[in-house]
Amino acid sequence: MLSALWLFLWLSAALNAAAPPDSGLLFPRESSSRELKELSGLWAFRADGSPNRNLGFESAWYKSRLSETGPVIDMPVPASYNDITQDPTLRDFIGWVWYEREVTVPTRWIADDGLRVVLRVGSAHYYSVVWVNGVKVTEHEGGHLPFEAEIGTLLRKDPTMPCRITIAVNNTLNLHTLPPGTIQYMTDRTRYPAGFFVQNINFDFFNYAGIHRPVLLYTTPKAYVDDITVVTDFLDNTGLVRYDVSVKGTTSAALKVTLMDKGGHCVVSSNEASGVLKVPNVNLWWPFLMHENPGYLYSLEVRLKATDESSTYEDVYTLPVGIRTVNVSSTQFFINNKPFYFHGVNKHEDADIRGKGLDWPLIVKDFNLMKWLGANSFRTSHYPYAEEILQMCDRHGIVVIDESPGVGIKDIRSFDNVSLTHHLTVMDELVRRDKNHPSVVMWSVANEPAAEMPPAENYFKTLIMHTKALDPTRPVTYITDSNFARDKGAPFVDVICVNSYFSWYHDPGHLEVIPLQLNTQFENWFGKYKKPIIQSEYGADVVPGLHNDPPLMFTEEYQKVVLQQYHRVFDQKRKKYVIGELIWNFADFMTTQGIIRVVGNKKGIFTRQRQPKAAAFILKERYWRLANETGILPLWTKYPCPL
Ligand code: BDP
Numbered sequence: 001m002l003s004a005l006w007l008f009l010w011l012s013a014a015l016n017a018a019a020p021p022d023s024g025l026l027f028p029r030e031s032s033s034r035e036l037k038e039l040s041g042l043w044a045f046r047a048d049g050s051p052n053r054n055l056g057f058e059s060a061w062y063k064s065r066l067s068e069t070g071p072v073i074d075m076p077v078p079a080s081y082n083d084i085t086q087d088p089t090l091r092d093f094i095g096w097v098w099y100e101r102e103v104t105v106p107t108r109w110i111a112d113d114g115l116r117v118v119l120r121v122g123s124a125h126y127y128s129v130v131w132v133n134g135v136k137v138t139e140h141e142g143g144h145l146p147f148e149a150e151i152g153t154l155l156r157k158d159p160t161m162p163c164r165i166t167i168a169v170n171n172t173l174n175l176h177t178l179p180p181g182t183i184q185y186m187t188d189r190t191r192y193p194a195g196f197f198v199q200n201i202n203f204d205f206f207n208y209a210g211i212h213r214p215v216l217l218y219t220t221p222k223a224y225v226d227d228i229t230v231v232t233d234f235l236d237n238t239g240l241v242r243y244d245v246s247v248k249g250t251t252s253a254a255l256k257v258t259l260m261d262k263g264g265h266c267v268v269s270s271n272e273a274s275g276v277l278k279v280p281n282v283n284l285w286w287p288f289l290m291h292e293n294p295g296y297l298y299s300l301e302v303r304l305k306a307t308d309e310s311s312t313y314e315d316v317y318t319l320p321v322g323i324r325t326v327n328v329s330s331t332q333f334f335i336n337n338k339p340f341y342f343h344g345v346n347k348h349e350d351a352d353i354r355g356k357g358l359d360w361p362l363i364v365k366d367f368n369l370m371k372w373l374g375a376n377s378f379r380t381s382h383y384p385y386a387e388e389i390l391q392m393c394d395r396h397g398i399v400v401i402d403e404s405p406g407v408g409i410k411d412i413r414s415f416d417n418v419s420l421t422h423h424l425t426v427m428d429e430l431v432r433r434d435k436n437h438p439s440v441v442m443w444s445v446a447n448e449p450a451a452e453m454p455p456a457e458n459y460f461k462t463l464i465m466h467t468k469a470l471d472p473t474r475p476v477t478y479i480t481d482s483n484f485a486r487d488k489g490a491p492f493v494d495v496i497c498v499n500s501y502f503s504w505y506h507d508p509g510h511l512e513v514i515p516l517q518l519n520t521q522f523e524n525w526f527g528k529y530k531k532p533i534i535q536s537e538y539g540a541d542v543v544p545g546l547h548n549d550p551p552l553m554f555t556e557e558y559q560k561v562v563l564q565q566y567h568r569v570f571d572q573k574r575k576k577y578v579i580g581e582l583i584w585n586f587a588d589f590m591t592t593q594g595i596i597r598v599v600g601n602k603k604g605i606f607t608r609q610r611q612p613k614a615a616a617f618i619l620k621e622r623y624w625r626l627a628n629e630t631g632i633l634p635l636w637t638k639y640p641c642p643l
Pocket of ligand 1: 203204382447448481499537584601603
């Protein structure tokens with residue numbers, strides 16, 4: 001029932017999905033030709049609690065004000081809706097929820113029909129349909145990537161109308177969504193009330209939903225810079241910026257492309273839409289702790305001029321550019337031809353109250369904590385994070401493994417062509433969005449899929465090859481668990497990423513088995529594939545404040561010893577082929593309720609409120625020591641471990 005409309009929407013998305021994106025999706029930035037209007041704040045909201053969750057569509061709630069079709073509540077955007085109220089049915093709600101906001105659009109935006117007015121949603125989980133003044137303008141599948149629609153033409157049809165934006169969002173997951181899930185109806189009336197159903201998932205984080213990232217309106221001229229792609233390299237002292245600008249809305253654009261240094265001084269310019277810019281005395285983009293001046297960014301300003309019968313258009317877009325290279329050998333990972341060792345974290349977009357909603361204080365706090373820790377990298381487990389976070393990584397030199405939402409692919413039906421087609425589309429959208437971030441050094445196409453299943457080999461081969469074709473400049477991986485049988489994708493990856501939880505999920509309580517088992521894990525994977533390995537997850541749950549010595553599971557002492565045991569083996573193998581270690585997890589995070597979770601996953605080295613557990617100090621001491629051993633500068637004096 002819930003699924004009738006859902007199935008229809010999903011099918012139409014799956015059919016559309018096969019085509020690669022035919023336009024760019026540049027991050028919206030103000031410039032002399034582009035204005036921006038943020039729509040963060042309070043929106044009207046209603047969850048469709050009707051038995052089939054379809055009343056909103058049947059009664060066309062988008063046609064009038066939401067408050068005219070029933071009661072509404074205040075809902076902050078961006079935020080997950082789940083933890084905002086005291087209502088348990090909203091926290092666990094599955095189905096369509098409706099958001100609405102009326103916006104006053106500046107008259108000149110409407111009056112000037114030489115302008116495009118674009119409505120952009122940073123992300124909404126999971127499936128979205130968007131209307132403006134009752135007219136559908138777009139729909140989008142996928143909870144972690146942006147989408148947009150040009151609405152200026154529509155607004156101009158009746159300039160007396162206010163701009164009423166309605167967004168319906170559905171968090172229902174099925175076997176072909178990313179991540180996948182299933183809806184299970186419980187029909188035994190002696191045990192469950194009528195209509196009772198649950199959503200089953202195979203991933204370990206709460207399926208927060210709603211409008212998670214900023215919604216905004218921005219303008220561009222009708223002839224505009226649609227996309228920019230940069231690929232960087234260097235030769236001796238000269239940086240090389242290969243660029244390609246694509247333009248829309250005109251066939252006769254004149255372009256001026258200028259690369260500026262940090263101080264805003266022109267370094268080199270060109271009048272071509274694509275080419276190679278040579279940067280003398282280049283300042284390379286270096287990771288945090290690998291150089292005294294990490295995260296150096298140039299600015300690539302693209303100026304477009306175009307004329308048609310009636311008007312002249314000028315567009316300006318400026319893209320930050322970091323010049324760096326990434327390479328792998330069978331035993332090492334190189335940034336700018338120097339060996340790079342990942343000492344970092346796995347994160348989640350997750351916090352009290354706002355769930356997965358973008359939150360600047362939290363983002364800045366997390367960056368401060370990563371630096372305190374001496375972390376030089378993180379993985380965007382288990383989905384693409386906000387662009388704003390990647391921009392911080394670019395500026396601070398924090399290296400990123402950029403992961404798709406391919407998590408929890410455990411059912412054989414999720415390896416079919418429908419799923420694969422959608423997964424390929426997600427990779428298209430992800431690479432289109434993140435290709436220009438110097439901080440992004442590797443793509444991860446999935447986390448812990450059931451890769452031992454027969455269709456997995458073709459699935460991963462296609463997926464990984466597709467991703468490499470989209471971006472030949474970055475290595476590609478998928479994250480495997482320690483089960484060596486799940487290696488069907490391994491022949492195609494550039495770097496092996498392994499998660500293992502020795503003495504936790506295996507041999508719980510037996511800290512002494514860690515060195516032997518970890519050694520076996522590394523030797524097996526390297527022995528078979530001769531590829532560099534990252535320990536992409538390891539860790540243990542701690543209920544903060546629980547203590548026991550000798551260590552017992554869930555105490556602060558146990559987490560410390562798990563880490564120390566792992567570190568002993570890392571120290572042997574990092575001299576050989578282990579190229580990184582990422583703790584699971586940076587902070588505690590919310591999960592679905594279950595008998596192995598105590599108000600969420602407690603493997604954080606920080607609590608959900610970002611306070612350190614005892615193990616955070618072990619890691620901090622180690623990461624600063626590693627920075628001094630593996631960085632390219634004599635760091636000890638330059639980077640003393642902060643108190
Ligand atoms: C790993 C998963 C991660 C989980 C973690 C755990 O990749 O999402 O949260 O286990 O169980 O296997 O803590």
